[in-house]
Amino acid sequence: MTPNAIILCLYAFFWLVRVNGCVRRGRQPLLRGEQWFFDVPVPACFYSGVGRTLLIQYWLRMLIPFTIDIPLAIYFICSGHVAYLCWLVIGLAALIHINHGYSVEIAERGARRCSSTHAQTAPTIVASSLSPRRLRDYSDLLTESILALSIGVGLSETFRYYSSNPGHHDPRLVFGIPGLYLYLQLGMLLIKRYVIAWRSPVPQSNSTEHIALREKTRTYYLKICDWCRLAFAAVILIWPWILAATPDGARHLLQSLFWISVFLASVGTVWVEWKRKQLANARANLDPIRLPDLLNQSKVAGWPLCFQPAAPMMILRGARGYSLNFANRLTYLSAAYLAGMAVLLMVLPISL
Numbered sequence: 001m002t003p004n005a006i007i008l009c010l011y012a013f014f015w016l017v018r019v020n021g022c023v024r025r026g027r028q029p030l031l032r033g034e035q036w037f038f039d040v041p042v043p044a045c046f047y048s049g050v051g052r053t054l055l056i057q058y059w060l061r062m063l064i065p066f067t068i069d070i071p072l073a074i075y076f077i078c079s080g081h082v083a084y085l086c087w088l089v090i091g092l093a094a095l096i097h098i099n100h101g102y103s104v105e106i107a108e109r110g111a112r113r114c115s116s117t118h119a120q121t122a123p124t125i126v127a128s129s130l131s132p133r134r135l136r137d138y139s140d141l142l143t144e145s146i147l148a149l150s151i152g153v154g155l156s157e158t159f160r161y162y163s164s165n166p167g168h169h170d171p172r173l174v175f176g177i178p179g180l181y182l183y184l185q186l187g188m189l190l191i192k193r194y195v196i197a198w199r200s201p202v203p204q205s206n207s208t209e210h211i212a213l214r215e216k217t218r219t220y221y222l223k224i225c226d227w228c229r230l231a232f233a234a235v236i237l238i239w240p241w242i243l244a245a246t247p248d249g250a251r252h253l254l255q256s257l258f259w260i261s262v263f264l265a266s267v268g269t270v271w272v273e274w275k276r277k278q279l280a281n282a283r284a285n286l287d288p289i290r291l292p293d294l295l296n297q298s299k300v301a302g303w304p305l306c307f308q309p310a311a312p313m314m315i316l317r318g319a320r321g322y323s324l325n326f327a328n329r330l331t332y333l334s335a336a337y338l339a340g341m342a343v344l345l346m347v348l349p350i351s352l
Contacts, residue, residue, distance in 0.1 A: 039288035150233040157240035176348040
C-alpha cells in the first residue's frame with residue numbers, strides 16, 4: 001500500500017467519524033425532550049412554528065465545514081497533492097468544533113427571543129471549588145513511565161543510527177519525525193493543562209451532582225489526551241527501526257502499523273462515542289440553570305479577541321459570541337506554541 005493510499009484510507013475514516021458526529025450534533029437540540037431547545041425551555045408548540053425554522057438553520061450551519069472540505073479535497077486528490085489531506089483534516093477538526101460552538105450560541109439566542117417561557121431564575125448563591133488542581137494530580141505513574149521509556153529509547157536509537165554514519169544522512173530527515181511528534185507531545189500536555197484549569201461556577205442546588213459530572217467529563221478528556229500522547233510516543237519509538245530497515249522492509253512495517261492503527265482507532269472511537277453518550281445522558285438528567293454573569297462577560301468581551309484582566313478566563317462569552325481573552329496566561333502559551341509549530345514545519349522537511 002502506497003503512502004497516498006494510506007492517507008486516502010485515513011481520510012475516509014475521518015469522514016465516517018465526521019458523519020457520526022453530525023448525526024449526534026443534529027440530535028442535541030432535542031436531547032432533553034421537546035420541552036427544551038438545547039438548554040432553553042420552550043412551549044409545547046415551539047417545534048411546530050419558529051422552532052422548526054431554528055432547527056433547520058442549525059442543521060444547515062453544520063454543513064458549513066463541508067463547503068470548505070469537499071472542494072479542497074477534490075483539488076488535492078486531482079492535483080496529486082494527497083499529502084495535504086492530512087493538514088486539511090487537522091484544520092477541519094478545529095473548524096468543526098468552532099463552528100458548532102457558535103452555531104449553538106446562535107440557536108439558543110434565537111430560541112430565547114422567540115420563547116415566552118423563561119428559564120429558571122438564576123440562583124443568588126453559586127458554589128465554586130477553590131481546591132487547587134495540578135497536572136501531577138491527574139497523571140498516572142504507569143502511563144508516564146511508559147511514555148518516558150518509549151520516548152527515551154526511540155530518541156537514543158535515533159541518535160545511535162545517525163552517529164553510526166552521519167555523513168550519509170541529512171539530520172533534518174533523521175530527526176524531523178521525532179522532533180515533530182515530541183513537539184506534539186508538548187501540545188497535548190498544554191491541552192491537559194487547559195482541561196485541568198477549566199473552572200466554572202455551579203448552582204447551590206444539586207451542586208454535588210454538577211461537580212461530579214464536571215469531574216467525570218474532565219477525566220474523559222484527560223484520558224483521550226493520554227491516548228494521543230501514547231500514540232505519539234509509539235511513533236518516536238518505532239521511527240529508528242523504520243530508518244534502519246530496507247525499503248521493502250520499511251514498506252511492510254508501515255503497512256502493518258497502518259492496519260494496527262486502524263484497528264486501535266476503531267476501538268478507541270467506539271469507546272469515545274459510548275462514553276460521550278453516557279456523559280450527555282447524565283447532563284440531560286440535570287436541569288440547566290442560567291447562572292448570573294458574575295464577571296460581566298457579556299459587556300467586556302469583544303468579538304473575537306479581547307484583553308480583559310478583570311475577567312482572567314481564556315474564553316469569555318460576550319454578547320456576539322465567544323471571545324479569546326489575551327489577558328490569560330494560557331492564551332500566550334497557546335500563541336507561542338502555534339508560532340513554534342509554524343517554525344518547526346518550515347524548518348523540517350516533512351511532507352506529512
